[in-house]
Amino acid sequence: MTVSKAAEKSSEKPADTAKGRKDAAEAQPEALQLGELSEQLGYVLKRAQLKVFENFLRCMASLQLTPAQFSVLLLVEKNPGRNQTEIASTLGILRPNFVAMLDNLESRDLCARIRSTNDRRSHILVLTDKGKAVLARAKKLVATKHEARLNDLLGQANREALLAMLSKIASEF
Amino acid sequence: MTVSKAAEKSSEKPADTAKGRKDAAEAQPEALQLGELSEQLGYVLKRAQLKVFENFLRCMASLQLTPAQFSVLLLVEKNPGRNQTEIASTLGILRPNFVAMLDNLESRDLCARIRSTNDRRSHILVLTDKGKAVLARAKKLVATKHEARLNDLLGQANREALLAMLSKIASEF
DNA sequence: GATAATTGTTATGGACCATATCAAATATCG
DNA sequence: CGATATTTGATATGGTCCATAACAATTATC
Numbered sequence: 001m002t003v004s005k006a007a008e009k010s011s012e013k014p015a016d017t018a019k020g021r022k023d024a025a026e027a028q029p030e031a032l033q034l035g036e037l038s039e040q041l042g043y044v045l046k047r048a049q050l051k052v053f054e055n056f057l058r059c060m061a062s063l064q065l066t067p068a069q070f071s072v073l074l075l076v077e078k079n080p081g082r083n084q085t086e087i088a089s090t091l092g093i094l095r096p097n098f099v100a101m102l103d104n105l106e107s108r109d110l111c112a113r114i115r116s117t118n119d120r121r122s123h124i125l126v127l128t129d130k131g132k133a134v135l136a137r138a139k140k141l142v143a144t145k146h147e148a149r150l151n152d153l154l155g156q157a158n159r160e161a162l163l164a165m166l167s168k169i170a171s172e173f
Numbered sequence: 174m175t176v177s178k179a180a181e182k183s184s185e186k187p188a189d190t191a192k193g194r195k196d197a198a199e200a201q202p203e204a205l206q207l208g209e210l211s212e213q214l215g216y217v218l219k220r221a222q223l224k225v226f227e228n229f230l231r232c233m234a235s236l237q238l239t240p241a242q243f244s245v246l247l248l249v250e251k252n253p254g255r256n257q258t259e260i261a262s263t264l265g266i267l268r269p270n271f272v273a274m275l276d277n278l279e280s281r282d283l284c285a286r287i288r289s290t291n292d293r294r295s296h297i298l299v300l301t302d303k304g305k306a307v308l309a310r311a312k313k314l315v316a317t318k319h320e321a322r323l324n325d326l327l328g329q330a331n332r333e334a335l336l337a338m339l340s341k342i343a344s345e346f
Numbered sequence: 347g348a349t350a351a352t353t354g355t356t357a358t359g360g361a362c363c364a365t366a367t368c369a370a371a372t373a374t375c376g
Numbered sequence: 377c378g379a380t381a382t383t384t385g386a387t388a389t390g391g392t393c394c395a396t397a398a399c400a401a402t403t404a405t406c
Contacts, residue, residue, distance in 0.1 A: 003244075003265045032263045035251035040315070041323055042225045042240050044336055047265070047343035049218045055346055056215050067215050068362095071176075078208035085384065090205045092176045092220070094364065099386060113385095121371045121384040142213070150214055153345060154338055162338045163217055165327055170220035172326060173228055241393095258353065267395065272355060286354095294353040294402045 003046045059145040063138050068093075069105060070142070073135045076111055076125045083122035084113070110134055176219040232318040236311050241266075242278060243315070246308045249284055249298045256295035257286070283307055 037043050056067050065073075068091075075087055088098035102125075105111045110131035113123035127135065150159050210216050229240050238246075241264075248260055261271035275298075278284045283304035286296035300308065323332050 032248065032252045032255060032259060034263070035247060036312070037244055037247050037251075038340065039336065040244070040247075041320060041332075041336065041339075042222070042229050043244055044339040044343060045218070045222045045225055046240075048339040048346070049215070049222045050265075051343055051346045052215045052218055067219075071210055071213070071216055074208060074210050074213075075205065078210075079205045082205060083384075086205060090207075092223075095385070096365085096387080097363065119372070119384080123385070139209070147214060149346070150342075153341060158334075158338060159214075161331075162335065163212065163214065165331060165335050166214075166217040166221040167211065168326060169323075170217055170224055173221070173224045173322065256353075268354070269356080269396085270394065292353080292403070296354070 003043065003050060055149070056142070056146055059141050060138060063134055063141065065134075065138055068101065070135075070138055072101065072105065073110065073127065073131060073138070077127050077132070077135055080126055081124055083116065083119075083124055085122070087125055105131075176216065176223060228322070229315070229319055232314050233311060236307055236314065238307070238311055241274065243308075243311055245274065245278065246283065246300065246304060246311070250300050250305065250308055253299055254297055256289065256292075256297055258295070260298055278304070 053067055056070075060066075060070070071091055072087065075090060076082070079087070084098055084102065085095055088095050093101070102111070102113065106113060109128050111125055111127050114126060116122045116124050154162065226240055229243075233239075233243070244264055245260065248263060249255070252260070257271055257275065258268055261268050266274070275284070275286065279286060282301050284298055284300050287299060289295045289297050320332075327335065
């Protein structure tokens with residue numbers, strides 16, 4: 001598959017009109033044939049995912065939250081009192097890689113590590129007041145600017161069907 | 174969102190049965206609440222994408238083809254005589270990053286760079302005989318082991334609907 | 347024919363992902 | 377109890393992918 005973010009340059013190709021193919025028998029303008037590629041689930045899935053993340057980042061520009069950071073805040077809010085290992089593994093983040101991520105969120109005073117009194121090895125994670133406030137604003141931005149756009153594009157019913165199918169793939173494929 | 178590949182460890186959580194919560198009032202077993210995360214398109218999309226790529230790699234293990242490499246071979250076959258810039262940009266690959274990729278495919282004798290006689294700057298890309306043969310086998314593997322599984326999981330109609338929605342997101346979001 | 351643009355390439359840095367390893371704390375079991 | 381194993385957070389490190397700048401060779405433009 002492939003699909004990076006930087007294919008935004010030569011996207012608008014001239015159609016096969018008089019202006020597109022210029023005079024009469026000039027070299028083909030461009031516009032490659034995707035062929036079976038457009039039927040490959042992985043290819044289309046990846047392209048869609050990149051677009052969605054891209055849009056997410058634009059919507060969150062004012063809060064400077066990446067999709068990964070947003071998911072951490074959401075999960076910590078929903079599951080207060082859990083430690084790093086539990087939060088990280090639920091999100092599919094490896095513990096070593098979670099450290100720098102938390103360092104970042106903690107340095108921005110969005111969440112805090114608290115030494116557990118039960119098990120003094122582990123750090124309990126909680127949202128700070130600022131973290132709760134930022135997350136609340138983030139949720140609104142996502143709902144109004146991000147997810148709402150999906151509804152406009154696909155319709156409510158289709159959007160739910162899409163989510164259901166993706167969940168099925170994520171859990172049963 | 175987040176979602177890496179390494180969340181395959183503590184996935185099977187015991188349900189909240191007698192065996193799940195053990196005796197009576199013991200510490201909560203585990204099983205975090207995903208909450209709104211499972212409604213976030215980006216999160217589910219990424220998880221699904223990782224699963225699909227993972228399965229793709231397993232299906233292609235005998236041919237040692239990554240999704241990106243497969244997409245290159247497909248596109249070169251469908252569009253013979255195009256140069257590196259055209260193939261790369263169509264796939265969303267930046268030209269500098271495409272060089273090593275082609276070096277790899279060329280070293281395995283799957284495709285070849287040919288200096289264009291029209292424009293001696295550019296390299297025309299073609300599949301070798303071996304490349305055509307490998308691609309043919311790859312297509313069969315993908316169709317029978319990879320895409321077929323999607324049909325089993327979602328059904329033909331749903332699979333097509335999914336592809337259509339993802340294509341719409343990829344192109345219009 | 348001088349200048350600008352394009353093609354493939356190299357070098358380089360960043361982001362993300364994965365493994366091995368460690369010290370501190372806890373669990374396990376003789 | 378005490379030796380050993382396990383768990384937790386952390387560091388170091390390497391790999392892959394993505395992105396930008398810069399370059400030589402070639403071609404286009406004026």
